Amino acid sequence: MKRTGSFLAAACLAVLLGGGCLSVTWRREHRFQRPPRGSLAKLEPGTSDLADCLALLGAPLFVYETPDGFAIAYGGLATTDRGASATLPLSRSVDASFSMRDVDRRLRGAVLFFDEDYRLMIVRRGLLRRLPPGDRRERPRLVGDDGMRPRQGRDG
Amino acid sequence: MRITILLLACSSLLPGCLVSRSTVNEPISAQSVARLVPGQTTAAETAALLGAPTDVVQLGRRTAWRYDYTIEKRAGLALIVVGLLGTDAHSDRVWVFFDEDDVLTHVGATLASKDAEYALPWSALHRDSE
Numbered sequence: 001m002k003r004t005g006s007f008l009a010a011a012c013l014a015v016l017l018g019g020g021c022l023s024v025t026w027r028r029e030h031r032f033q034r035p036p037r038g039s040l041a042k043l044e045p046g047t048s049d050l051a052d053c054l055a056l057l058g059a060p061l062f063v064y065e066t067p068d069g070f071a072i073a074y075g076g077l078a079t080t081d082r083g084a085s086a087t088l089p090l091s092r093s094v095d096a097s098f099s100m101r102d103v104d105r106r107l108r109g110a111v112l113f114f115d116e117d118y119r120l121m122i123v124r125r126g127l128l129r130r131l132p133p134g135d136r137r138e139r140p141r142l143v144g145d146d147g148m149r150p151r152q153g154r155d156g
Numbered sequence: 157m158r159i160t161i162l163l164l165a166c167s168s169l170l171p172g173c174l175v176s177r178s179t180v181n182e183p184i185s186a187q188s189v190a191r192l193v194p195g196q197t198t199a200a201e202t203a204a205l206l207g208a209p210t211d212v213v214q215l216g217r218r219t220a221w222r223y224d225y226t227i228e229k230r231a232g233l234a235l236i237v238v239g240l241l242g243t244d245a246h247s248d249r250v251w252v253f254f255d256e257d258d259v260l261t262h263v264g265a266t267l268a269s270k271d272a273e274y275a276l277p278w279s280a281l282h283r284d285s286e
Contacts, residue, residue: 025239026240028277030244030245033246033268054262058249058266060251060264065214070215
């Protein structure tokens with residue numbers, strides 16, 4: 001009886017392990033580089049310009065157009081995940097694709113806003129996805145095929 | 157039978173290792189970047205030097221072009237139910253800004269793709285950033 005119980009326990013454990021139901025993970029991810037510590041303090045809004053920023057921080061990750069000029073964003077990702085999981089594979093799906101959009105959403109760093117004369121106006125720090133979108137300028141675009149067309153010039 | 161079980165047990169205990177390297181776009185030549193001169197180089201000359209940009213951003217009547225080359229290195233270890241994975245990605249990036257007449261006004265370059273490392277999660281990566 002005792003032997004049967006041990007056998008069943010071992011069999012259950014083997015099934016769980018073989019099916020990939022139990023897992024312990026430790027993952028670390030580094031992408032790009034945030035601005036060096038103390039570097040942003042060297043920039044003075046109202047005084048520093050784009051050339052100063054590029055010389056100090058190098059090439060940004062992104063450049064955006066804003067209503068008052070433009071913005072450049074620096075950022076990086078540094079995460080560590082440790083965890084254990086137990087799953088019951090009722091259905092199986094595999095996604096081997098790499099989504100840059102997902103990575104972009106987790107980047108942390110700084111966004112520097114400039115006026116049209118390349119002068120630094122504002123420096124904001126934090127998650128990049130939270131900083132620029134509300135300040136982006138919407139560019140004019142053609143209306144889709146829903147019956148609305150760009151207005152044509154009148155004759156005469 | 158015992159030998160078979162022993163072999164199966166040993167093979168299941170052997171760790172699975174992963175080392176991979178992937179790149180995006182073409183490497184950027186530092187010599188080519190050094191030949192960009194604000195106030196002189198035109199957009200056409202920039203395209204001749206560096207090729208087609210990865211991205212073009214309209215800034216009013218001005219433009220900014222992005223060039224980038226990214227290296228991602230991954231190192232992992234799998235031991236039955238334990239999975240360890242380290243990912244490190246760095247890039248060479250160049251942003252060039254042009255005025256209304258397509259003359260270069262500013263260049264920003266970061267050539268850091270060589271900093272990407274194969275590192276497991278506990279390995280030290282000496283970074284000092286904001």
